[in-house]
Amino acid sequence: MAPHSLFEPVDLGTLKLRNRFVMAPMTRSRANRDGILPESAPTYYAQRATAGLIVSEGVCISPVALGNPKVPGIWTADQTASWARVADAVHEAGGTIVAQLWHTGRASHPSLQPGGLPQVAPSAIEIDGLTFAQGGRTPHVMPRALETLEIPVIAAQYGRAARNAIAAGLDGVEIHAANGYLIDQFLQDNANTRTDAYGGSVENRARFLSEVVAEVSTAIGPDRVGVRISPASTFQDMADSDPAAVFGHVLDVLDDAGVAYLHLVEPGIGGSQDVTNDHDRARQSLGSSWARENYSGKIIAAGGYEADSAKSVVARGHADAVAFGRPYISNPDLPTRIAANAPLAESDRATYYGGDDTGYIDYPTLEDIANA
Numbered sequence: 183m184a185p186h187s188l189f190e191p192v193d194l195g196t197l198k199l200r201n202r203f204v205m206a207p208m209t210r211s212r213a214n215r216d217g218i219l220p221e222s223a224p225t226y227y228a229q230r231a232t233a234g235l236i237v238s239e240g241v242c243i244s245p246v247a248l249g250n251p252k253v254p255g256i257w258t259a260d261q262t263a264s265w266a267r268v269a270d271a272v273h274e275a276g277g278t279i280v281a282q283l284w285h286t287g288r289a290s291h292p293s294l295q296p297g298g299l300p301q302v303a304p305s306a307i308e309i310d311g312l313t314f315a316q317g318g319r320t321p322h323v324m325p326r327a328l329e330t331l332e333i334p335v336i337a338a339q340y341g342r343a344a345r346n347a348i349a350a351g352l353d354g355v356e357i358h359a360a361n362g363y364l365i366d367q368f369l370q371d372n373a374n375t376r377t378d379a380y381g382g383s384v385e386n387r388a389r390f391l392s393e394v395v396a397e398v399s400t401a402i403g404p405d406r407v408g409v410r411i412s413p414a415s416t417f418q419d420m421a422d423s424d425p426a427a428v429f430g431h432v433l434d435v436l437d438d439a440g441v442a443y444l445h446l447v448e449p450g451i452g453g454s455q456d457v458t459n460d461h462d463r464a465r466q467s468l469g470s471s472w473a474r475e476n477y478s479g480k481i482i483a484a485g486g487y488e489a490d491s492a493k494s495v496v497a498r499g500h501a502d503a504v505a506f507g508r509p510y511i512s513n514p515d516l517p518t519r520i521a522a523n524a525p526l527a528e529s530d531r532a533t534y535y536g537g538d539d540t541g542y543i544d545y546p547t548l549e550d551i552a553n554a
Contacts, residue, residue, distance in 0.1 A: 186202070186496050186497065186499070186502070187202075187493070187496065187497070188201060188202045188203060188492055188493050188517075188520070189201050189202070189517070190202065191234070192234070192480070192502050194235070194408070194480045194482075194502070194503070195354070195405030195406055195407070195442025195480075196353075196403070196405045196406055196442065197235060197278055197280070197353055197354055197406070197442055197443075198278065199234030199235050199278060199503065200232075200234050200276070201232075201234040201517055202234055202496055202503040202504060203232075203234050203235075203503070203504065203506065203516060203517045203520075204234060204235045204236075204237060204445075204482050204484075204503050204504060204505040204506070205230050205233040205235070205236040205237060205505070205510045205516075206237060206484050206505035206506060206510070207237045207238060207239055207356070207358070207410075208239055208507055208508070208510070208511065208534075209240055209250060209253060209535065210226075210239055210534070210535065210536075210542065211250060211251065211252040211253060211535040211536040212252060212536060212537070212542065213252050213253055213254040213255075214252070215252075216260065216261070217248075217253070217254050217255030217257075217258070217261050218254065218261055218264045219254050219261075219264040219265065219268065220539075222539050222542060222543050223264065223267070223268055224267045224270070224271035224272075225271065225543045226542055226543050227268050227271060227272050227277075227279060228271035228272050228274065228277070229275075229514040229515075229543060229545075229547075230277075230510055230514045230515075231271075231272050231275035231276055231277025231279075232275075232276075232277070232514075232515055232516075232517050232518060233277065233510070233516070233517065234278065234503060234517075235278050235279070235280065235482075235503065236272060236278065236279040236280070237279075237280055237282050237356050237408075237410075237445070237505070238265075238268075238279060238280065238281045238282050239253070239254065239282065240253060240284035240358055241253075241254050241255060241256045241265075241281045241282060241283060241284055241343070241347075242255045242256070242257070242284050242285070242286075243255070243256065243257060243283050243284065243336075243339045243340055243342070243343040244257050244285070244336075244339045244343075245257070245296045246285075246290075246295060246296065246301075246302060247284060247285035247286060247290075247339075247364075248286065248290060248294045248295070249284075249286025249287075249289045249290040249291075249294065249313070249314065249363070250286075250294070250314045251294065251314060251316055252536055253284075256281060256283075256343050256346045256347060257339070257342065257343060257346070262346045262347075262349060262350045265281065265346075265347065265350040265351075265352060266349075266350040266351050268350075269350050269351035269352045269353075270351060273351070278353050279352055279353055280347075280352060280353055280354040280355050280356050280406075280408060281343075281350075281352050281354075281355050281356070282355070282356040282357075282358050282410070283340055283343050283344065283347075283355050283356065283357055283358060283398070284358045284363065285336065285339075285340075285358075285364040285365070286301070286363050286364060287302060287303050287304075287325070287363055287364030287367045288302070288303035288307070288308065288322075288325035288364075288367055288373070289301075289309060289313060289322075289362060289363055289418055290313070290325075291313050291314070291315040291316075291320065291322070291323065292323060293315040293316040293317065293320075294314075294315060294316060299326075300323070300324065300325055300326040301323075301325045301326070302325060302326050302327075302328050302332075302364075303325035303326070303327060303328065303364070303367055303373070304327065304328065304364075304367050304368045304373060304374040304375075304376055304380065304381065304390075305327050305373065305374055305375045305376055305381075306324055306325060306327045307324075307325070307372075307373055307375070308322050308323060308324045308325060309322040309362070309418050309419045310322070310419055311419070327376070330378045330379070330380070333380055333390055333393075334393060336364075336390075336394075337390065337393040337394045337396075337397045338397055340357065340394045340397050340398050341397035341398055341400065341401040342401075343355070344397075344398040344401045344402045344407070345401045345402065347402075348401075348402050348406070353406065354402065354406030354407060354408065354442060355398060355402065355406065355407060355408070356407075356408040356410055356445060357391075357394055357395065357398060357407065357408070357409045357410070358410055359391055359394075359409055359410060359411050359432075360410045360411050360412035360415065360445075360447055361417050361418065361420075361447070362415070362417050362418025362420045363418075365390060365391050365394060366411075366412070366420060367420075368380060368387055368388075368389075368390040368391065369387050369388060369391065369422070369429075369432065370387070370420050370421060370422040370425075370428065371387065371422050371423055371428075372419070372420065372421040372422060372423075373419070373420065374387050384424075384427050384428050384431045385431065387428060388428065388431050388432055388435055391409075391432065391435065392435050392439075395407065395409065395435065395436070395439045395441065396439070399439060399440075399441070404439055404441050404442070405440070405441075405442050406442060407439075407441045407442055408441060408442050408443040408444070408445050408482070409441055409443075409444060409445065410445035410446075410484075411429065411432060411444070411445070411446060411447070412446075412447035413428075413429035413432075413447075413468035414447070414448070414450070414465045414466055414468045415447060425464060425465050425468060426464055426468065429468055430476060433473065433476045433477040436477065436479065437477055437478055437479060441479065442479075443479065443480040443481065443482055443502070444477055444479060444480070444481050444482070445481075445482045445484060445505065446469070446473050446481060446482065446483055446484065446501075447484050447485050448469045448470060448483060448484065448485030448486070449465065449466045449467075449468065449469050450466075450485060450486060469483075470483040470495060470500040470501050471498075473500075474499065474500045474501075480502045481500070481501045481502055481503075482501060482502065482504065482505050483495050483500065483503075483504050483505065484504070484505035484507070487505075487506060489520045492504040492506070508529055509526055509529075511534070511541075511545070512526070512527040512528060512529035512530075512545045513526050513527050513545070514545055514547055515547040515548055515549070518547070518548055519548060522548065524548055527545060529541070529545075
């Protein structure tokens with residue numbers, strides 16, 4: 183395989199990327215109480231349209247999917263219209279954008295749920311630690327285990343959300359199956375102790391993911407669908423007795439489904455950096471090189487990449503594109519800066535979540551700085 187450059191185009195299914203820079207999904211918590219994006223969201227995303235691909239912030243597929251205050255949805259007509267304005271702005275700027283479809287499962291809180299009911303999960307096992315709730319951070323509470331007949335309904339909601347995304351003019355969707363949210367909770371056996379068709383064996387625990395991928399692929403075509411996984415992450419109390427087996431099966435499922443891309447969070451991100459025993463070391467091996475050996479489709483690698491490491495992972499053929507997160511907050515023209523070997527601007531953590539347009543659309547590009 184000939185080495186590739188970050189600055190070369192690449193096709194991920196029907197998604198035609200001008201370069202191999204991907205803006206990673208990042209929660210910014212600026213939607214209103216109805217899950218509608220702020221008026222400045224089109225500007226925010228269009229400013230970053232020199233990325234080969236923008237993956238949107240997590241977009242909730244239903245009221246029950248909510249896990250944070252002020253995050254956007256895509257289950258109502260008004261929410262979908264707010265994403266249409268984003269799609270138009272990004273396309274006018276020459277960019278490509280997909281919506282990341284999100285259900286937080288047990289990571290939610292009753293204060294965010296319709297009627298204040300318990301949040302749902304594969305099993306009634308709560309996360310140890312704090313979560314986001316109305317009014318601020320608060321301890322996690324026990325979730326309600328989903329009934330078997332409820333699970334296909336949620337898979338269908340992913341399909342509806344995908345149709346809404348395409349109706350809004352977005353170029354595709356990414357299924358969020360990482361970071362200890364609902365799909366990941368089904369996959370890993372410390373969060374899934376079910377005894378029905380969705381629990382027990384690796385194949386059963388991956389059944390929900392398979393059904394979601396099938397629903398979304400039927401709705402919009404598999405070549406417009408990406409899937410994000412984080413096999414090494416222990417964020418939100420995630421663990422599995424044999425992670426290589428479960429995530430190896432996940433790669434097989436996605437290969438068979440023919441999705442546009444796999445978005446892999448590398449080891450060392452989201453709580454996976456502490457290696458204390460052989461089990462932890464096994465999780466640490468589940469990175470982009472492992473995925474490349476076991477998956478035939480296109481791979482986006484994510485997780486702490488800088489310019490040199492990103493160039494290297496693409497040149498080695500372990501990934502077809504690289505996702506950058508926080509650097510895109512304060513460097514809207516990130517590919518231009520890296521091409522010019524220019525210093526990257528630092529971002530203000532105090533403005534990451536919520537607030538007004540400060541720290542959202544006011545970071546200048548190199549051209550802005552030169553013309554100031």
